[in-house]
Amino acid sequence: MGIEFFTRLPLHGETEFLPGDPRNRGDWAKIEGVENTGAVSNYQLGDDFTYIDYLGQVARAAEINGFAGALMVNSPSGEEPWTVCSLLARETRKLNFVTAFQPYHFSPYNAVQSAATYQRATGNRLVWNIINGGSEVIQRQVGDNIAHDDRYERATEFLDVVKGYWHNESFHYQGKYYQAEGGGLKYPLNKAQLPVICTAGSSEAAREFAAKHADYYLMRAEKPEEIAALIADIRARAKKYGREQIKFGLSIDTIARRTEQEAYQEAQRFLDEAVEKQRLNAAAAHAGLRSARVLSFEKEYAEKDGARKVEDFFIHDNIWSGFGYIGIPPGVALVGSYQQIIARIEEYNSIGIELFFLAGYPHLEEAYRLGEHVLPHFKTQRAKLERTTTEIKSQVA
């Protein structure tokens, strides 16, 4: 099975220490009344460098070290990812950028036109992660009042229309959310490739949407057997649409070090800080804001009261849920020696994961560790991202 590696850029600030700690890099770490001591600008107007320059440095480190792309998470409180993709595209040579957005952020034609321009300028290096919101509260805060399942219905139409516009010069569509009366990409914009499409979410509605439209279905890390079950379910649903080729991606952090002991020490350092700052079980504290499924390792946090040791948070060999417990998303990390990390990646790969999003703290340094010690192991297996959906060539009436 092929394998490809992307990293994730920290659009909410770097996290060498707990989120918000003033020793972290850039102005994301600023706390009222506390001087930021991390490197990288505090963003005063006139500063030579900004936090985006740091993101650029991580992106360059990622491509120099053999990563094929970088995931950018979209949250209303973070840097806007498509803008960051545009800012960094010309600072990088080969890196693909995955921008996450919700259908309500753009009209279908606006998304098509922006992507076509981006693709032409960068040699088709844009990937889309179509998201639909993980919290009703936040959706309403930012002005989207459509209910959870309806958002996926809207997203399904959105991509019908996007694909229709992309592959037809005169596209017609009458839907519940969108209508089109003859628009479509024309020469030379239509030379660009439609971005590869990713999505995530494990609700019924999310699974059906992915089955119909996604080239890659993305997951947060869980135990390998849980991931295998999710893959089987999505594959079965995709088959209904004649799409046996759908592929799978996994987002997981890493603490990759020369020895297991060094990796455990680094994980313990995070836990100790969280104990000291009373930031334990931070994930549970935010659970009310989230509509997404509670994963099994998150349910186990309730029994971890008083847990203080790295060893208390392994859910499988080298698969560590401690980050979630102290409020560092996505919550699960591969913790171990380079050899152990390679073995776990192989295990996830053997059950169907072909795209890995690996990141660690600080992102810059971990890109080098992974690039020097983990990625070379997979050199002969690397497989470029590819479309798995069929194109909508004919007009949809």
Ligand SMILES: Cc1cc2nc3c(=O)[nH]c(=O)nc-3n(C[C@H](O)[C@H](O)[C@H](O)COP(=O)(O)O)c2cc1C
């Ligand atoms: C790899 C990955 C990346 C994600 N990126 C984002 C993101 O950038 N912004 C966001 O709001 N949600 C993101 N999500 C969350 C999902 O898109 C989705 O909202 C969540 O899983 C809940 O969906 P559900 O309620 O339909 O199960 C991501 C999920 C995964 C697995």
